[in-house]
Amino acid sequence: MSVSQSASSSQNVWVFAELRDGVLAPVVMELLGEGRKLADTLGHKLCAVLLTGSSDSRLHSQLAGYGADRIYSAAHPLLAHYTTDGFAAVLTELILQESPEIVLFGATHVGRDLAPRIAARVNTGLTADCTSLDIDPETGNLRQTRPAFGGNLMATILCPVRRPQMSTVRPGVMDKAVFLEGRSAEIIPICPALKEEQIRTQLIQAVSETLHQVSLSEARVIVSGGLGLGGPEGYELLKKLAGRLGGTIGASRAAVDAGWIDPTRQVGQTGTTVKPDVYIACGISGAIQHLAGMKGSKIIIAINTNREAPIFEVADYGLVGDYKEVIPAILERLERTIS
Amino acid sequence: MKMIVCVKQVPDTAEVRIDPVTHTMIRDGVPSILNPEDANALEESLRIKDRHPGAKVIALTMGPPQAQAMLRECLAMGADEAVLLTDRAVAGADTWATANTIASAIRALGGAELIFVGRQAIDGDTAQVGPQLAERLGLPQVTYVQKLTTLEDGLLQVERRMEQGYEVLRVRTPVLLSAVKELNAPRCLSILGICEAYEKEIKILSIQDLDITPADTGLNASPTKVYRTFTPKTERAGVLWEEDAGRMAGKLLTALREKHVI
Numbered sequence: 195m196s197v198s199q200s201a202s203s204s205q206n207v208w209v210f211a212e213l214r215d216g217v218l219a220p221v222v223m224e225l226l227g228e229g230r231k232l233a234d235t236l237g238h239k240l241c242a243v244l245l246t247g248s249s250d251s252r253l254h255s256q257l258a259g260y261g262a263d264r265i266y267s268a269a270h271p272l273l274a275h276y277t278t279d280g281f282a283a284v285l286t287e288l289i290l291q292e293s294p295e296i297v298l299f300g301a302t303h304v305g306r307d308l309a310p311r312i313a314a315r316v317n318t319g320l321t322a323d324c325t326s327l328d329i330d331p332e333t334g335n336l337r338q339t340r341p342a343f344g345g346n347l348m349a350t351i352l353c354p355v356r357r358p359q360m361s362t363v364r365p366g367v368m369d370k371a372v373f374l375e376g377r378s379a380e381i382i383p384i385c386p387a388l389k390e391e392q393i394r395t396q397l398i399q400a401v402s403e404t405l406h407q408v409s410l411s412e413a414r415v416i417v418s419g420g421l422g423l424g425g426p427e428g429y430e431l432l433k434k435l436a437g438r439l440g441g442t443i444g445a446s447r448a449a450v451d452a453g454w455i456d457p458t459r460q461v462g463q464t465g466t467t468v469k470p471d472v473y474i475a476c477g478i479s480g481a482i483q484h485l486a487g488m489k490g491s492k493i494i495i496a497i498n499t500n501r502e503a504p505i506f507e508v509a510d511y512g513l514v515g516d517y518k519e520v521i522p523a524i525l526e527r528l529e530r531t532i533s
Numbered sequence: 534m535k536m537i538v539c540v541k542q543v544p545d546t547a548e549v550r551i552d553p554v555t556h557t558m559i560r561d562g563v564p565s566i567l568n569p570e571d572a573n574a575l576e577e578s579l580r581i582k583d584r585h586p587g588a589k590v591i592a593l594t595m596g597p598p599q600a601q602a603m604l605r606e607c608l609a610m611g612a613d614e615a616v617l618l619t620d621r622a623v624a625g626a627d628t629w630a631t632a633n634t635i636a637s638a639i640r641a642l643g644g645a646e647l648i649f650v651g652r653q654a655i656d657g658d659t660a661q662v663g664p665q666l667a668e669r670l671g672l673p674q675v676t677y678v679q680k681l682t683t684l685e686d687g688l689l690q691v692e693r694r695m696e697q698g699y700e701v702l703r704v705r706t707p708v709l710l711s712a713v714k715e716l717n718a719p720r721c722l723s724i725l726g727i728c729e730a731y732e733k734e735i736k737i738l739s740i741q742d743l744d745i746t747p748a749d750t751g752l753n754a755s756p757t758k759v760y761r762t763f764t765p766k767t768e769r770a771g772v773l774w775e776e777d778a779g780r781m782a783g784k785l786l787t788a789l790r791e792k793h794v795i
């Protein structure tokens with residue numbers, strides 16, 4: 195059943211250039227950053243594979259700027275939107291033709307749909323959701339490290355015989371490639387012979403969602419603010435984080451008493467008792483009456499400038515710092531991960 | 534409509550602890566459960582059956598003999614039949630070899646119009662077996678299904694969850710779908726269901742019943758090999774960080790992802 199390739203003839207490190215609404219997904223820059231290191235270690239070229247509805251020179255110069263030495267650019271009207279069948283057909287053919295040594299995908303909803311389909315078709319191994327990659331100095335094999343058992347265990351996986359070695363890589367983990375203006379790359383245009391009947395799913399609609407407000411007691415995630423926010427405007431930042439995490443906002447009584455936020459948001463002995471999956475306390479000291487309303491939360495995260503604040507005693511994760519710096523840093527990293 | 538739901542018995546990873554001295558995973562006493570998103574896949578198939586009397590739901594698993602306990606649970610939920618593929622030859626299979634083997638079992642069962650899987654199992658978290666199985670069976674796939682509507686004769690409309698929204702897709706059966714937890718809330722077991730489950734027989738398959746050989750399955754056939762495992766330097770619950778905001782944010786998100794909360 196196997197028609198896989200042997201290790202000897204394969205070369206180069208490939209990165210799948212996933213697009214989001216026509217622009218490169220942030221994970222692509224991370225893959226190019228990581229791919230660069232692997233390619234340099236092996237003495238191979240770093241190649242980006244781009245599938246688009248029509249050829250796009252702006253994307254070519256971006257990929258080149260982020261370090262791709264070569265760009266396989268496949269353009270076909272049927273590639274304007276992602277489909278498993280269309281993308282798998284084109285990528286498989288290219289892989290069989292060019293025999294790359296390594297192919298990296300973002301572990302996104304697209305990458306995790308596409309990569310296993312291709313790995314099965316070319317009969318090679320695939321390692322999911324890697325958080326670290328390096329080359330074994332003795333064998334030249336790719337060491338792919340990933341969490342398993344809910345993060346309780348890490349496993350390093352090899353694909354010693356078959357080629358290419360394929361991984362999906364967790365977004366937000368690897369360092370992004372540095373952009374150098376004016377870098378050039380060899381462009382290999384590909385005109386795939388795709389037919390409509392090959393694509394067996396029909397896209398009716400793509401819906402982008404902005405998350406709406408959820409009630410306190412039902413929320414899985416609560417981002418709560420106290421007097422430490424310094425004023426009502428602090429809740430804007432908390433709302434952003436809550437929105438990103440699919441949650442809602444809460445407050446301490448002191449913040450309610452200060453008139454910064456609606457009393458329905460109060461958590462604690464005289465407010466609502468909550469038990470979300472995640473409770474993030476920002477600028478809340480952790481008075482016993484507040485704790486009474488939230489200490490049943492599965493995971494408690496506290497952000498406070500005072501390392502002696504009692505809230506840290508009940509927190510699973512305590513971050514000593516100003517919420518005005520910490521929350522934007524979290525948002526920035528989430529942004530990278532999501533897109 | 535005939536539906537095969539692929540299910541897996543997994544250790545409840547929320548209960549897994551690391552031995553503080555040996556730094557190994559303590560699996561003793563950790564309960565084995567029906568993988569949560571497989572329960573969503575089963576539930577959705579049962580709902581289709583509720584709407585279309587005469588439809589049939591088969592729960593299929595590959596695993597050790599103990600996995601029969603989980604299959605009883607599937608029967609108690611309402612599956613019509615349960616099949617256990619168990620054989621020493623399949624042990625240690627990676628996702629490529631697992632997909633070969635399950636595809637073969639599905640052929641041995643005469644195929645189905647709908648193959649339903651959970652997006653990923655909580656022990657390995659790969660989300661690879663579904664698409665690899667679809668490839669082996671030559672079927673179209675839709676992964677991350679959060680909503681399903683059956684339209685007329687073999688036409689399905691599904692919502693595919695994306696990072697920031699969803700896609701609405703149409704696809705014809707036969708097809709493979711993978712379920713995410715947003716799809717539904719799996720039903721509770723009824724007393725009657727549990728009693729009935731013990732009257733049903735679990736069909737046992739071995740590699741002799743399949744159209745593959747030991748060269749296509751198990752540890753030796755697997756293209757990937759586990760080189761080493763180790764326990765991560767996890768910050769113990771109750772950690773306190775006092776450093777650069779970006780670094781703290783990174784550590785926090787990594788920890789939350791490991792715990793599957795985001």
Ligand SMILES: Cc1cc2nc3c(=O)[nH]c(=O)nc-3n(C[C@H](O)[C@H](O)[C@H](O)COP(=O)(O)OP(=O)(O)OC[C@H]3O[C@@H](n4cnc5c(N)ncnc54)[C@H](O)[C@@H]3O)c2cc1C
Nearest residue numbers: 420421422446447448462463464465477478479499500517
């Ligand atoms: C009978 C009774 C019932 C009560 N019921 C409740 C109740 O239901 N719920 C409730 O919440 N309270 C309740 N309280 C009030 C409670 O005792 C506390 O007074 C209140 O919870 C304190 O609110 P706080 O943590 O927001 O403010 P503070 O105690 O003033 O804490 C503010 C915190 O913010 C930190 N901080 C300052 N600046 C920043 C920054 N830039 N970034 C990060 N952190 C910063 C500070 O270090 C400090 O720890 C009740 C009290 C009584 C007597």
